[in-house]
Amino acid sequence: MTALAPTAAPARAAAPPxxxxxALLRRRALPYLLLAPALITFGVFKAYPIVASLLLxxxxxxxxxxxxxxxxxxxxxxDDPLFWTALGNTAKILVVQVPLMLALALxxxxxxxxxxxxxxxxxxxxxxxxxxxxxxxxxxxxxFLLNTEHGAVNSLLGQLGLPAVDWLxxxxxxxxxxxxxxxxxxxxxxxxxxxxxxxxxxxxxYEAAMVDGAGPLRRFFSITLPALRPVxxxxxxxxxxxxxxxxxxxxxxxxxxxxxxxxxxxxxLYDNGFRYFDFGYASAIAYxxxxxxxxxGAIQMRLMGERE
Amino acid sequence: xSSRTNRLRGWPLTLGLAAVAGxxxxxxxxxxxxxxxxxxxxxxxxxxxLPGGSLGDNLERLEAKIGLGxxxxxxxxxxxxxxxxxxxxxxLAGYAFAKFxxxxxxxxxxxxxxxxxxxxQVMLVPLxxxxxxxxxxxxxxxVILPGLCVPFAxxxxxxxxxxxxxxxxDAARVDGAGEIRVLFGVVVPVMRPVLAALAxxxxxxxxxxxxxxxxxxxxxxxxxxxxxLATLHGMKxxxxxxxxxxxxxxxxxxxxxxxxxxxxxxxxxxxxxATKG
Numbered sequence: 001m002t003a004l005a006p007t008a009a010p011a012r013a014a015a016p017p018x019x020x021x022x023a024l025l026r027r028r029a030l031p032y033l034l035l036a037p038a039l040i041t042f043g044v045f046k047a048y049p050i051v052a053s054l055l056l057x058x059x060x061x062x063x064x065x066x067x068x069x070x071x072x073x074x075x076x077x078x079d080d081p082l083f084w085t086a087l088g089n090t091a092k093i094l095v096v097q098v099p100l101m102l103a104l105a106l107x108x109x110x111x112x113x114x115x116x117x118x119x120x121x122x123x124x125x126x127x128x129x130x131x132x133x134x135x136x137x138x139x140x141x142x143x144f145l146l147n148t149e150h151g152a153v154n155s156l157l158g159q160l161g162l163p164a165v166d167w168l169x170x171x172x173x174x175x176x177x178x179x180x181x182x183x184x185x186x187x188x189x190x191x192x193x194x195x196x197x198x199x200x201x202x203x204x205x206y207e208a209a210m211v212d213g214a215g216p217l218r219r220f221f222s223i224t225l226p227a228l229r230p231v232x233x234x235x236x237x238x239x240x241x242x243x244x245x246x247x248x249x250x251x252x253x254x255x256x257x258x259x260x261x262x263x264x265x266x267x268x269l270y271d272n273g274f275r276y277f278d279f280g281y282a283s284a285i286a287y288x289x290x291x292x293x294x295x296x297g298a299i300q301m302r303l304m305g306e307r308e
Numbered sequence: 309x310s311s312r313t314n315r316l317r318g319w320p321l322t323l324g325l326a327a328v329a330g331x332x333x334x335x336x337x338x339x340x341x342x343x344x345x346x347x348x349x350x351x352x353x354x355x356x357x358l359p360g361g362s363l364g365d366n367l368e369r370l371e372a373k374i375g376l377g378x379x380x381x382x383x384x385x386x387x388x389x390x391x392x393x394x395x396x397x398x399x400l401a402g403y404a405f406a407k408f409x410x411x412x413x414x415x416x417x418x419x420x421x422x423x424x425x426x427x428x429q430v431m432l433v434p435l436x437x438x439x440x441x442x443x444x445x446x447x448x449x450x451v452i453l454p455g456l457c458v459p460f461a462x463x464x465x466x467x468x469x470x471x472x473x474x475x476x477x478d479a480a481r482v483d484g485a486g487e488i489r490v491l492f493g494v495v496v497p498v499m500r501p502v503l504a505a506l507a508x509x510x511x512x513x514x515x516x517x518x519x520x521x522x523x524x525x526x527x528x529x530x531x532x533x534x535x536x537l538a539t540l541h542g543m544k545x546x547x548x549x550x551x552x553x554x555x556x557x558x559x560x561x562x563x564x565x566x567x568x569x570x571x572x573x574x575x576x577x578x579x580x581x582a583t584k585g
Contacts, residue, residue: 030487031408038401041457046423049434056433111325116318126329132563134516136534140541140556141339150351188332192575245427248518252538266429274523279433286430293427
């Protein structure tokens with residue numbers, strides 16, 4: 001239908017027919033040629049693996065011994081205590097970490113955005129810095145800082161007269177260590193996103209509210225929060241997806257321990273796929289994870305996006 | 309309210325922000341200093357505040373353990389090629405989506421974006437089998453190829469190019485420029501800031517990627533820096549803290565430098581997804 005666009009047709013009609021046709025053909029093929037690299041790499045390295053993984057989750061064995069297994073991998077999953085432990089750990093980390101981090105990020109953004117504050121650019125730069133570090137580097141760094149006997153954090157606690165915390169050896173504190181690491185790493189990123197959102201709110205709204213006698217808290221809840229709704233939604237969904245896929249941090253910091261307290265769904269998937277080479281089962285875990293991610297994402301968008 | 313009371317009221321807030329910024333930057337400073345200490349001094353309390361003289365020793369031992377030079381080259385090749393490749397793929401696709409109308413445009417774009425919600429983990433097993441059957445497991449290609457199509461980058465390029473006036477392109481076409489000339493002579497120069505932001509963003513992701521390289525790169529001499537560091541750190545028998553921390557510091561240095569030099573583009577690159585999405 002686009003070929004009938006009136007603007008292009010008359011000019012082309014004047015050209016000799018053979019050249020015209022070739023030029024037209026070239027013009028029609030051009031967008032597909034431009035898209036070819038993307039579509040080929042997408043098809044081979046994204047679409048194919050996604051479909052293959054689904055099929056693989058319905059098989060058992062590997063190589064020539066691969067057999068059709070129907071839904072048995074998924075049934076096994078439901079009865080696998082270790083999978084539920086991994087899912088539970090991931091959920092425990094998620095419900096503490098995401099709200100904590102986002103609240104802190106919002107507070108930081110409002111602070112940095114305040115006209116009362118000096119050297120705002122410096123604080124913005126400072127809190128954003130951790131985002132740049134890789135998760136492996138962060139994990140190694142935290143393993144040293146949180147070392148039970150000699151780590152700087154426990155030494156500092158001792159200085160303050162507080163007891164040492166067994167960060168990496170106690171199930172509860174090991175999960176807290178992951179929460180701490182994630183919060184340190186991503187708070188600045190979210191704060192900068194909120195900051196951009198805050199700067200898009202018209203000043204007149206606040207001025208009008210002040211004329212009407214609204215205090216700072218009232219202004220925050222009636223103007224700032226509603227205006228940030230799309231940005232909040234974006235960060236909630238993104239952090240949830242990210243935390244559900246948690247892998248690098250526990251892999252480096254705790255290796256899933258102690259006693260599987262920080263084993264995450266992604267780590268369990270990795271163990272099954274690349275340590276036990278049970279590709280069918282690993283694929284079933286991957287699809288279970290995809291299902292959880294999409295259901296949670298859809299619920300969040302429903303809850304938060306509705307009133308827009 | 310006079311400006312003086314305002315200024316006074318601002319101080320607690322400023323101090324609070326300084327404290328948070330300190331907590332954010334503090335660990336980096338600790339890392340930078342610790343990387344230059346002797347093993348025995350790394351856990352000293354109170355911690356050293358000034359760099360020591362052992363950085364060279366630490367790096368030398370790291371070279372002996374993981375082949376630091378080789379590992380750095382691996383990381384640079386993978387991140388460099390992947391960034392350049394993904395940038396070109398995204399530029400071409402973004403240009404097609406933004407500036408051409410063709411059958412299938414909407415569906416193809418939706419298809420590309422739909423994979424944003426699929427966790428990376430889903431692709432690991434089939435990718436591993438694929439690379440094995442291609443016979444390129446444990447090679448640069450195995451790591452680079454799956455990272456060439458970045459749907460988010462395509463999305464970003466399409467958004468940026470949609471804002472570019474068509475008249476600019478048409479003027480060049482009327483002057484007789486071929487489509488390739490239009491793209492590289494007109495589009496690319498105008499889009500340079502966006503391309504720079506995207507390049508940094510892609511490099512960051514590529515330099516730090518971990519799970520897939522961990523799976524695809526089996527032999528130590530092919531490891532990238534994060535994989536080598538995680539492997540070294542995971543060997544509980546090896547307690548050469550100085551070497552590990554020197555390597556960790558080294559893995560963050562290129563990013564810090566890039567970040568400090570190009571902060572504006574950096575932040576806008578990361579923000580693009582949030583504010584336009």
